[in-house]
Amino acid sequence: MIGGNPTATNSVSREDGAGFVLVRLSGEVDLSWSQDVRRVVLAAFAGDAAVGIELSAVGYIDSSGIAALVEGLQQARANGRRFALVAPSDAVRAVLELARLDRVFAIVADTDALLASA
Amino acid sequence: MTTARQRIAAAHAPPRVREADALAFLADLSRSLAVSLDLRETLPRTITQVRDFLDVEGIALFLLDAATQVLECKVSAGPVDVTGLRLAVGQGIVGRAVAEDATQLVADASADSRVWRAADETTGFVTRSIVCAPLRTAAGPIGVIEIVNRRDGKPFTDVDAELLDLVAAPAALAINNARMAGALLEQQRLKREFDLARHLQKSLLPRRRRDAFPVIGVNRPAHEISGDFYDYFELADGRIGFVVGDISGKGLDAALLMVRAASLLRWAGKDGLAPSAWLARANDELCETARDGRFVCALVGYVDRAATRVQFAGAGFPPVVVHRDGRYTGHVAGGPPLGILRGIAFESHDVALDGGTFYAFSDGATDVRDAAGQPIGLAGMRALIARHARDTPQARLRGLLGDLKRLRLVDDTTLLLIEAPQAEHPELLLARTLPARAEAMRELRAELRATFDEHGIEPRLRDRLVLAVDEACTNIIRHGYGPECEGAIALRVLRSDATLGIELVDDAPAVDPASIKPGTLGDCRCGGLGVALIDEVMDEWRIEPAEDGCGNRLVLRKRIETWACEEADES
Missing domain, CATH: 3.30.450.40 (GAF domain)
Structure with missing residues (x-):
């Protein structure tokens, strides 16, 4: 399959850095746990740091996973916060393109780029 | 020096x-x-x-x-x-x-x-x-x-x-x-001419019918050009006329005789004469012009559109085989080859198919050698037919020809098959019933990927198809059954010609198709994205009440270009 490893375990974790919160996803983001993803993404907006969603280890994402990302984007816009997808895998990019959302999200290579993007 | x-x-x-x-x-x-x-x-x-x-x-x-x-x-x-x-x-x-x-x-x-x-x-x-x-x-x-x-x-x-x-x-x-x-230039010129002749010959074969049609054929030349041909056409009374022919000898002159014989046999069959009279008419015409001891072996006949009966007559053609309910019956369609003696009478035969299948094959098929170097003969053809009996007619011909090729084709080979057309006679690629729970989807996706890989669907399209099926299932899980309800989804992945079909049957409350609306792609709002993705990936989808009146049947379709190329190769 394109990008990611289909056997990677599903996980979501959060890293609080200097001026940013990074939500790290791995595995196959689908309906079975996309609500957990949504909660962690929305919680990342509690402070006033920039929010990045790290997606390099995501082997699959369905529309419910994309919906969680879209909610994050809406939250960022409402609060005037920086928000970007960090290093999305080919599998994620393919679905974003298919959904015509690849130009809607800011996509950056790493957290430095996230902080630099204004 | x-x-x-x-x-x-x-x-x-x-x-x-x-x-x-x-x-x-x-x-x-x-x-x-x-x-x-x-x-x-x-x-x-x-x-x-x-x-x-x-x-x-x-x-x-x-x-x-x-x-x-x-x-x-x-x-x-x-x-x-x-x-x-x-x-x-x-x-x-x-x-x-x-x-x-x-x-x-x-x-x-x-x-x-x-x-x-x-x-x-x-x-x-x-x-x-x-x-x-x-x-x-x-x-x-x-x-x-x-x-x-x-x-x-x-x-x-x-x-x-x-x-x-x-x-x-x-x-x-x-x-x-x-x-x-000079010899090299001559060889190149000949090759160009042979390519042209092969192309012309191929264009004489009838186009494969996509509608419910009882007759299909395949032709595989052993060399550049073929001495074999097949043809079928519709008569005004609704019957379908068919021809399989085999020209003696090889090379360009045999190929030219093939062109003549093919058009003559088509012309002679258009009036709906009895197969015996049809052959007699073609024979008399061919006798006037055939030279150099060349002759034409042929099988001609008619079948009704529902393929209940086949009428046929043969001229120097190998016996035909009718396969019905696991039994094989050979029918010798006597009569000498065409183009040798004027005024010969041929004999018409009539067989009831009753849901069986009529096979005609040129001697190129029966002359194929087995491992011991012996022609496989009719018994060998029956064994091959039995191997593929469960496949769709097109897949069966494809399988037969593949087996013959592995056994080493020594001659031009033509196979013609007549069988009652099925409204839909698809090849089943995967069948599986899964619990209608989001946790079941990961395993299903892995299975779908493996199935699509196995059938030569390229990775990019494979991943999109997996996404579309996943979205369809999660829609059933979320909106069909809802959070409280336990249920199952019966999935079937089918191939019919070059079209992939995905069928999902549930027993959830009936869904009003009008209530399902796709969102707009690129729209930054939630909702409707799953359906929009299905729309984007598939050529067509529809939802209808399941056959037993309870639950829903969702059908997704996609034409697979690599499959279309395979089939163009074979017809």
Whole structure:
């Protein structure tokens, strides 16, 4: 399959850095746990740091996973916060393109780029 | 060459031809001959140069026709034009040079009875002295170069003979090269013509019908072009006429007869005559023109659209096989091949298919050899049919042809199959029932990926299809069954021709198709994205009540281009 490893375990974790919160996803983001993803993404907006969603280890994402990302984007816009997808895998990019959302999200290579993007 | 040079230097004082001049001349001659592929232009010039260099009155170049063993003068220069003169191998000094593959020196021609004098007698020319050198190649002499009479009036010597020998070598090489180049061009021209013929032949085969049609065929030539063909067409009364033919012999003339026979058999069948009369009419026509002992084996017949009965007649064609309920019945469709004897009667046969399948195959199929080198015969064909009996008609023909190819096809092979058309007769790629729970989706996706890989769907499209099926399932889980409800989804992945079908059946409350609306792609709002993705990936989808009146049936379809190419390859 394109990008990611289909056997990677599903996980979501959060890293609080200097001026940013990074939500790290791995595995196959689908309906079975996309609500957990949504909660962690929305919680990342509690402070006033920039929010990045790290997606390099995501082997699959369905529309419910994309919906969680879209909610994050809406939250960022409402609060005037920086928000970007960090290093999305080919599998994620393919679905974003298919959904015509690849130009809607800011996509950056790493957290430095996230902080630099204004 | 050393010997010749030494002799040139030693025999003449002062030498008639200086060594340095001779070498320069030979080098020049070799160069101009080596770069020439058009000898009609190069040879006359070369011959004249050689005549002047050797300072002789006449010179002629003869080439040997390998088939007739006749030497013909292609170019000459001198007081008598002998171009076109023909001599047998062994005739005269020229013929002797070839027969013995050795240079001939006749110092005094008047004293030699072997000299062929006919030309002298008609022209008044006097042949005093002759040297003939064969044009040698690895495959033997291909001609002769002859010089007549030194201009200084003296007889030819060994030195002259050896000089001519030296001239003959590059000439032979050049002529041989040009012939090989010509043969190569001829081969390329033939290949182009064969490609064209194959293309034309292929275009004569009927197009595969996409609708519910009872007759399908495949044709696989063993070489560039085929002597086999099949055809089918509809009559005004709704019946379908079919033809399978096999021309005796191979090659371009067999292929041309095939074109004629194919159009003749189609024409003769359009009136709906009984199959026996149809063959008799085609036979009489073919007898008027068929030559060279070529003949045509053919099977013709009619079938109704529902394929309940087949009427047929054969002319030198292998028996047909009817397969029904696991039983195979052979039907010998007697009668001699077409194009041999006028006024022959043929016999019509009639078989009820009753849901069975009618197979006709040219002898290319039954002549295929098994591992022991024996033709597999009808018994072998039955075994092969049994192997693929569960497949759809198209997949069955594909499988049969694949097996025959593995067994080594030695002849053109044509298979024709008649069977009641199924409204939908798809090939089942995957069937699975899964609990309607989001946790079941990961395993299903892995299974779908493996299935799509196995059937040659490229990764990018595979991943999109997996996404679309996943979205369809999660929609059923979320909106069909809802959070409280337990249920199952029955999934079937099907192939019908080049179309992939995905069928999802649930027993959730009936869904109003009008209530399902896709969102807009690129829209930054949630909701409707799953359906929009399905829309984007699939060619078509629809939801309808399941057959037993409870639950829903969702069908997704996508045309797979790589499958379409496979099929185009086979028809």
